[in-house]
Amino acid sequence: MAHQQLHPIQIDPRTEEPFIRLPSPYENIILTPPRMEDAPHIIQNLNDPKLIQWLEGPPHPYTAEHAEFWLQTITKSSKSIFEELKEANEKDPNGSLAIVGGFPLRSIREVKEDGTQTFLGDISVDRCGFPGELDPEERSRLTEENANRKVGDPNIVWCIGDYLASSHHGRGIMSAVIGTVIREWVVPRMNAHLIRVEAYTGNTGSVRVFEKNGFVLEKTVEFEKPKILNSGMPQYGYYVLWWRRP
Numbered sequence: 733m734a735h736q737q738l739h740p741i742q743i744d745p746r747t748e749e750p751f752i753r754l755p756s757p758y759e760n761i762i763l764t765p766p767r768m769e770d771a772p773h774i775i776q777n778l779n780d781p782k783l784i785q786w787l788e789g790p791p792h793p794y795t796a797e798h799a800e801f802w803l804q805t806i807t808k809s810s811k812s813i814f815e816e817l818k819e820a821n822e823k824d825p826n827g828s829l830a831i832v833g834g835f836p837l838r839s840i841r842e843v844k845e846d847g848t849q850t851f852l853g854d855i856s857v858d859r860c861g862f863p864g865e866l867d868p869e870e871r872s873r874l875t876e877e878n879a880n881r882k883v884g885d886p887n888i889v890w891c892i893g894d895y896l897a898s899s900h901h902g903r904g905i906m907s908a909v910i911g912t913v914i915r916e917w918v919v920p921r922m923n924a925h926l927i928r929v930e931a932y933t934g935n936t937g938s939v940r941v942f943e944k945n946g947f948v949l950e951k952t953v954e955f956e957k958p959k960i961l962n963s964g965m966p967q968y969g970y971y972v973l974w975w976r977r978p
């Protein structure tokens with residue numbers, strides 16, 4: 733797997749798995765592709781009220797079948813990015829770094845002193861589907877326009893989704909993860925210029941994480957009537973924040 737186009741991804745010599753290590757003081761945190769054996773940890777996290785009170789996507793209760801289906805889906809996406817990198821390397825092994833259509837290392841892991849690794853959470857970077865756009869026609873139009881843009885187009889609007897095991901909240905980990913992913917991959921390897929994120933009103937922790945990474949609050953939208961998430965939690969509105977490449 734070792735080839736120039738992987739930069740700045742490293743390869744674990746023991747397992748040959750690609751990874752990016754966070755900078756100090758978070759060297760014990762790495763980002764890797766998803767692994768099927770993460771399922772029990774994903775199930776635990778996606779049934780944790782502290783997390784799912786803020787998450788729209790996951791079904792509830794979150795079962796082993798959900799985790800397996802999800803892991804298969806995201807493993808495929810991660811592999812397809814590595815295929816793009818491999819092709820770029822075969823075409824031009826000494827060429828400049830290729831721009832690719834996604835981020836393949838979404839699983840956040842803690843490396844213990846004895847070398848064992850624990851799944852801690854997830855960071856996704858996908859083309860935006862404008863989830864909070866209240867007008868369905870406008871949402872479809874924006875999503876289609878965004879999906880049709882070519883890889884590397886600076887007008888692609890990207891969305892970040894994230895969660896971290898509640899045992900590790902408040903230690904600065906997600907702020908460092910997002911900073912690293914944007915700096916090390918999303919800018920140089922995806923040519924991203926625009927990232928749009930949404931967080932439900934009251935999710936101050938999430939907003940702080942984005943603000944600390946240069947995102948700016950654009951607007952706060954209030955729902956006409958409370959939206960009930962799969963977890964049963966009511967939500968009353970959402971913030972929209974944007975990151976624009978400086």
Ligand SMILES: CC(C)(COP(=O)(O)OP(=O)(O)OC[C@H]1O[C@@H](n2cnc3c(N)ncnc32)[C@H](O)[C@@H]1OP(=O)(O)O)[C@@H](O)C(=O)NCCC(=O)NCCS
Nearest residue numbers: 783786895896901902903904905906907931936937938940
């Ligand atoms: C949002 C989330 C990913 C943050 O991860 P984290 O590693 O705990 O975040 P960090 O420690 O890097 O930063 C959290 C910041 O928010 C602040 N914060 C957290 N909760 C807060 C609260 N209730 N009120 C005010 N500030 C709060 C912290 O003080 C910190 O800011 P600071 O560094 O300026 O002090 C994590 O809380 C999580 O998984 N939440 C549930 C899922 C979720 O909401 N995902 C995002 C959906 S949009």
